[in-house]
Amino acid sequence: MIDVNDLVVSYGTATALEHVxxxxxxxxxxxxxxxxxxxxxxxxxxxxxxxxxxxxxxxxGGRLALIPEGRQLFPDLSxxxxxxxxxxxxxxxxxxxVYDLLPRLAELARxxxxxxxxxxxxxxxxGRAMMSRPSVxxxxxxxxxxxxxxxxxxxxxxxxxxxxxxxxVLLIEQNARLAFDLCSRAYVVxxxxxxxxxxxxxxxxxxxxxxxxxxxxxx
Amino acid sequence: xxxxxxxxxxxxxxxxxxxxxxSGLVVIHxxxxxxxxxxxxxxxVAGLCTSSLLGLGLPHGASEVTAVLVAAVAGLLTGLAxxxxxxxxxxxxxxxxxxxxxxxxxxxxxxWGDQPRSAPGLAGSxxxxxxxxxxxxxxxxxVTALTFVALALFFGRTYLGKALTACASNPYAARVVGIDPRxxxxxxxxxxxxxxxxxxxxxxxxxxxxxxxxxxLIVNGFAAAVFGALTRPVITLLGALLLGVAETMAAGxxxxxxxxxxxxxxxxxxxIVQAGRRTAISQExx
Numbered sequence: 429m430i431d432v433n434d435l436v437v438s439y440g441t442a443t444a445l446e447h448v449x450x451x452x453x454x455x456x457x458x459x460x461x462x463x464x465x466x467x468x469x470x471x472x473x474x475x476x477x478x479x480x481x482x483x484x485x486x487x488x489g490g491r492l493a494l495i496p497e498g499r500q501l502f503p504d505l506s507x508x509x510x511x512x513x514x515x516x517x518x519x520x521x522x523x524x525x526v527y528d529l530l531p532r533l534a535e536l537a538r539x540x541x542x543x544x545x546x547x548x549x550x551x552x553x554x555g556r557a558m559m560s561r562p563s564v565x566x567x568x569x570x571x572x573x574x575x576x577x578x579x580x581x582x583x584x585x586x587x588x589x590x591x592x593x594x595x596x597v598l599l600i601e602q603n604a605r606l607a608f609d610l611c612s613r614a615y616v617v618x619x620x621x622x623x624x625x626x627x628x629x630x631x632x633x634x635x636x637x638x639x640x641x642x643x644x645x646x647x
Numbered sequence: 648x649x650x651x652x653x654x655x656x657x658x659x660x661x662x663x664x665x666x667x668x669x670s671g672l673v674v675i676h677x678x679x680x681x682x683x684x685x686x687x688x689x690x691x692v693a694g695l696c697t698s699s700l701l702g703l704g705l706p707h708g709a710s711e712v713t714a715v716l717v718a719a720v721a722g723l724l725t726g727l728a729x730x731x732x733x734x735x736x737x738x739x740x741x742x743x744x745x746x747x748x749x750x751x752x753x754x755x756x757x758x759w760g761d762q763p764r765s766a767p768g769l770a771g772s773x774x775x776x777x778x779x780x781x782x783x784x785x786x787x788x789x790v791t792a793l794t795f796v797a798l799a800l801f802f803g804r805t806y807l808g809k810a811l812t813a814c815a816s817n818p819y820a821a822r823v824v825g826i827d828p829r830x831x832x833x834x835x836x837x838x839x840x841x842x843x844x845x846x847x848x849x850x851x852x853x854x855x856x857x858x859x860x861x862x863x864l865i866v867n868g869f870a871a872a873v874f875g876a877l878t879r880p881v882i883t884l885l886g887a888l889l890l891g892v893a894e895t896m897a898a899g900x901x902x903x904x905x906x907x908x909x910x911x912x913x914x915x916x917x918x919i920v921q922a923g924r925r926t927a928i929s930q931e932x933x
Contacts, residue, residue, distance in 0.1 A: 476823060478819075478822050478823070494823050496819070496820070496823050500817060500819055500820040500823060501817070501820060502812070502813045502816040502817050502820060502821075503816060503817070504812060504815075504816045505809060505812060505813065505816065509809050512806065512809070513806075513809060513810060513813050513821075513824050513826070514824050516810065516824045516825045516826050517824070517825035521806065556824065560824070560825070
């Protein structure tokens with residue numbers, strides 16, 4: 429569903445991604461790990477079509493939705509309006525099916541998104557992405573700034589969607605433990621380059637990746 | 648007392664016309680971040696068009712609607728020039744709108760000459776609590792009220808209006824969900840043209856319009872828009888009404904030649920106060 433081949437993305441003279449190749453198969457849930465500034469969000473934005481590659485190819489086999497880093501809601505609009513605008517591409521205007529999935533959002537529907545807690549905002553971002561009826565979901569930092577129980581709740585929804593509806597997921601995370609718990613495979617990116625990839629169980633035993641767990645550089 | 652009431656009501660009408668110009672500025676700035684200095688041009692184009700169309704024998708209503716649509720097209724073309732190219736900064740776009748305004752002078756002089764033109768509006772006057780007010784002034788007030796209600800409904804109730812608000816609120820997030828902020832910006836420019844056009848067709852029967860009338864219109868409109876921090880339509884409306892009343896009072900009580908100074912002075916005071924507030928807020932947050 430996601431095929432990235434020899435991707436290079438630059439901001440002016442600065443290269444953010446260098447010759448990155450990765451793939452995520454249909455129905456897979458794959459993690460992309462890396463420290464701040466590694467190029468993870470650049471990859472997410474490129475997959476979503478918001479950045480143009482300098483070279484290489486990106487192929488997406490279906491409709492892709494992005495849950496961006498930092499939620500990125502429309503703070504002046506209500507939760508219901510945020511969700512409705514999530515259906516801009518799909519033409520979906522009725523958020524009922526999202527309320528079925530995330531009942532808490534129905535209770536928050538009339539509240540302004542800007543006044544919600546971090547966890548509630550992440551839930552809105554999740555629901556907004558689902559409004560586009562995606563077959564591929566890219567989640568940029570699901571756990572960022574959230575309490576562990578809130579993260580666990582959202583992660584459970586993600587797993588449910590992956591397993592019951594076959595949603596393909598690329599989970600971009602700094603929290604490697606969470607990513608390894610949820611995903612079957614993972615890629616590790618640092619300074620714009622892929623430095624490791626493989627099954628999560630194998631990567632967890634890799635001493636280089638253990639360094640990344642602790643926030644150290646991979647050597 | 649009746650003179651005061653007359654000035655007040657006439658001032659409200661003048662303020663309404665200013666509010667229409669200012670609301671166009673606000674709509675464009677909210678969505679694109681661009682201060683559109685060609686906003687007065689849209690009113691001039693609509694006013695001159697109305698004059699010509701009525702002169703050609705087109706009936707009232709059709710002439711005004713056509714003129715407003717021409718102004719909307721002028722808005723769209725200005726938008727294409729200002730933000731059509733991806734990656735242009737708001738400051739560069741502002742300079743482009745200034746250029747469009749100057750170019751419009753040449754086009755307007757070629758098409759309509761350099762002499763002021765007027766157009767017949769609603770004739771007659773009515774007396775309200777002893778104060779005489781022209782019927783055209785009442786029309787300006789009524790149309791402005793309807794326009795602001797329509798704007799509130801458009802932005803508050805329609806999907807497209809909310810998409811425009813979304814672009815103003817978070818352009819990156821708008822792109823994430825698939826909304827194209829550049830297209831929305833062009834729509835905002837067309838809407839700005841429409842609002843400027845409405846102001847133009849309403850004002851032309853009250854005062855002759857020539858190619859350079861846009862300066863007075865944009866100074867007043869900008870003053871009101873600054874009052875609303877270029878983002879808040881209701882505060883902008885209040886600012887415009889205040890400005891209209893202040894100018895009309897100044898003219899009515901013998902300071903007619905200083906109307907523009909009143910607008911500029913008010914704009915300066917508001918900008919200084921707002922700059923002071925911003926400095927205080929940024930100091931508190933550090």
